[in-house]
Amino acid sequence: MAERVTPEITVFPSLDALSHEAARCLIVAAREAVICTGRAAVALSGGQTPRRLYQLLASDEYAAAVPWDEIDWFWSDERAVPPDNEESNFHLASTAMLAHVPVSEARVHRMPADAADLDRAARSYEALIRERVPELAFDLLLLGVGDDGHTASLFPGHPALDETERLVVPVEGAASLAVRRRLTFTLPLINQARSVLVLAQGPAKRPIVEAVLRGDAAADRYPVARVRPAGHLTWLVDDKAG
Ligand code: 6PG
Numbered sequence: 001m002a003e004r005v006t007p008e009i010t011v012f013p014s015l016d017a018l019s020h021e022a023a024r025c026l027i028v029a030a031r032e033a034v035i036c037t038g039r040a041a042v043a044l045s046g047g048q049t050p051r052r053l054y055q056l057l058a059s060d061e062y063a064a065a066v067p068w069d070e071i072d073w074f075w076s077d078e079r080a081v082p083p084d085n086e087e088s089n090f091h092l093a094s095t096a097m098l099a100h101v102p103v104s105e106a107r108v109h110r111m112p113a114d115a116a117d118l119d120r121a122a123r124s125y126e127a128l129i130r131e132r133v134p135e136l137a138f139d140l141l142l143l144g145v146g147d148d149g150h151t152a153s154l155f156p157g158h159p160a161l162d163e164t165e166r167l168v169v170p171v172e173g174a175a176s177l178a179v180r181r182r183l184t185f186t187l188p189l190i191n192q193a194r195s196v197l198v199l200a201q202g203p204a205k206r207p208i209v210e211a212v213l214r215g216d217a218a219a220d221r222y223p224v225a226r227v228r229p230a231g232h233l234t235w236l237v238d239d240k241a242g
Contacts, residue, residue: 009212010235042068042139050092072107075089078113106207118183136167205240205241209235
């Protein structure tokens with residue numbers, strides 16, 4: 001069992017303030033990686049929380065500080081919908097950020113969850129990560145938290161949580177989800193990251209944030225509590241979640 005780590009949790013008065021700090025964290029992590037290795041690998045998350053972060057990174061306030069030419073952009077999970085679908089995590093980052101900045105298409109690695117054969121798509125994305133991400137260690141890996149404590153598309157009780165070999169797998173989430181079929185990073189890949197940034201907003205996330213803060217074994221029922229990276233783990237939460 002990986003050792004239990006207590007993350008650094010910072011509470012912000014608003015999603016906007018949280019998103020400004022997240023932008024600073026991402027820029028620092030990317031610039032440090034570029035200084036050390038000439039490149040950076042960043043994995044983006046989906047849902048609604050990171051929208052403001054993406055807008056800020058593309059804004060006049062931050063865009064000039066982002067080493068766009070040296071970052072390879074990946075996604076930590078994706079829904080089984082076309083890239084122009086409102087439910088797509090790629091669509092979120094593209095419309096809020098990538099379409100507005102000088103990033104080369106060659107550095108944007110969309111997760112092909114709209115493929116007919118999801119298992120084959122998972123294996124091809126894993127092969128791409130093995131080829132393009134040194135030591136399989138993302139310099140900055142962004143995650144969100146679902147109301148049930150899921151993160152990426154690792155849902156409570158799902159066998160994907162116990163995957164120890166594969167880095168990317170297909171999953172089928174609960175019937176309540178708008179899009180059930182997905183691709184997701186597994187915990188071995190997530191926990192290989194140099195820096196993981198978890199963003200959480202809203203009162204529904206409070207029990208999960210409190211459980212993770214307590215760091216007790218009961219927290220492990222929440223997949224996000226099992227995010228224990230080799231590197232830094234930082235939670236940025238708003239004052240409704242924290
Ligand atoms: C997804 C996301 C997922 C998300 C959480 C939080 O594809 O659903 O990657 O893990 O981060 O569900 O979503 P909100 O930011 O909308 O609360």
